[in-house]
Amino acid sequence: MDSFVNWSLLALSAPGWGGALLQGFLHSIEIALGGYALGLLLGISGAFGKLYGGPVLRDLLECYTTIVRAVPELVLILLLYYAGTDLLNQLLGLLGLGAVDISGLMAGIFVIGVVQGAYSTEVLRGAIRAVPAGQIEAARAYGMSPAKVLRRITLPAMLPYALPGLSNLWLIATKDTALLAVVGFAELTLVTRQAAGATKAYFLFFCAAGALYLALTLVSNAVIGVIERHARRGFVEQR
C-alpha cells in the first residue's frame, strides 16, 4: 500500500462517500436547529407555566421535566418516535383522514424538541427568577399588559442569565441528533457507519464524522461567544 489512508473514499461524487456524509451532516444540523427551536418554545411556555401557572399545571410540568431528565435520551427517542407517529395516525384516523407517513425529519425534530424542552424549562425558569422583581413590577406599574411585559422586559432581561445554559443545550442538541441513528434516520452518524461498513475504512470515516461534529461545536462556540458579549454588554465585567 502506497499510502496508509485512501483519501479518495471521501470524494464528493459517487464512488466516494463525501457527498453522502455532507448530506447526513446537513440533516443533523436541520434536526438540531428544528429540535432546539421547538425546545425553546416548550421551554419558555414551560418556565412561565412553572412560575406563574396554577397548582395542577405546575405539578404536571414538574412530572414532565422530572421524567425527561431521569430517563435516558435513547429510550425517550424510541418511545416518542413510535408513540408520536402512532398517536398522530390514530388522531388522523379519528378525524376521518387517512394515515400519513411522517417523515423521519419531522419525527426527529419532534423527539429532540420534547427532550430539549424539559431541559430548557429548567434553564429558563432559573434565568427568569434571576431578573430583579422590581423591573417587572415597574413594567406592570406602567400599565404594560402581561404579553408586553414578557416581550419588552422579562425575555431581554433574563437572556444574559439564560445564555450559558442555553448554549450548552444547543451543543447537547447537536450531539443528541446522533442518537437518531438508532431508529434508522439517515443523519451523519448512521451514514458514517454505512460508509465505513461498505468500505471497511472505519477509522477514516469515523474520524471524518468526528471532525465535522467538532467543527460544528467550535463554530457554535465562536458564535455563542459573540452573542454572549452582545447580551452582557450592559453588565459590569466580573473578574
Place this chain on the structure above:
Amino acid sequence: MSNETTHALAFSPQDLPKTESFFKPHRIVLIVLFVGLVLAIAIFMRWDWLPRYLPRLGNGILVSLAMLFSTSILGFLLAIPLGLVQVTGPWLLKGPARLFCTVIRGTPLLLQLWLLYYGLGSLFPQFPAIRQSFLWPYLREAWPYGVAALTISFAAYEGEVMRGAFAGVPQGELEAARAYGMRRWTMFRRIWLPRAVHRALPTLTGETVLQLKSTPLVATITVIDVYAVISKVRQETFLTYEPLILLALVYMCLTGLLVLAFRYFENRIPTRGA
C-alpha cells in the same frame, strides 16, 4: 464562555419532593388519576411475557450498573490528572489535556463508541502480536470497548469540572500549606485534592446521572445490558410500548436511587453553617 457548566442541569437532589407540604387537595386528585393510569396500563396492556424475561432483566440491570460504576470510578481517576495538568501543568501536558477534553466533549458519544468498537475491533486482528497476547480473549468481547468509551467520555466531562475545582481552591490555603513546610506532593494530597473534590461533589451527582443515561448506548455494540434485554423482548413478542414503558420505569427508579444515595453522602460531609 460557559466552560464550567459542562452539561445541562441533571436531575439533582433538590428535585426530589419534600414530605412536608406534599399532600394538597389537587395533588391527591392527581395521584388518584395517576394510580388509575398505572392500573389501566397494568390491566389493559400485555404483561404475560414479564415472568419469562425477569431473570434476564435482572442480569441486564446488573450489567448496566456495573458499566455505570466501573466507568464512573475509572473516569473520575482519569479526570483528576486531566484537571490538574490543565491548571498547573507545563504547556506540553496542558495542550494535549485541553485538546482531549475539547475533542471528546465536541463529538457524540455514540460516534466515539462506534469508532472504538468497529475501528479498533477491525484493526486489532491484523496484528499477530495482539492475537497471541493474553488480552485477546477480552479484546474479542464487546464490553471492553464500551467501558473504554464511557470512561473516556466521563473523564473528559469531569476533567473540565475538576479543572474549575482545582483552580477554585483559595490560594491562601495553598500558601498556608507551603508556609507549614509541606512538600508539593503532601500539599496536593492533604489540601489541594480534598478541597477540589469537595468543590466538585455537587456536580458529580449530575455527571453520574448523565453517565447512567449514557449506558444504554453500549447496547448498540452488542453488550447485553437492560436496554438490550428489552430490545430482545420487543423483537420476540412484537410488542412496542409495554417493554419500553417498563424500561423507562427501570431507569427512573435507578436515577431516583442514585440521587438518594448521593444526597445521603452529601449530607454526611460537614459544611459551614449546616
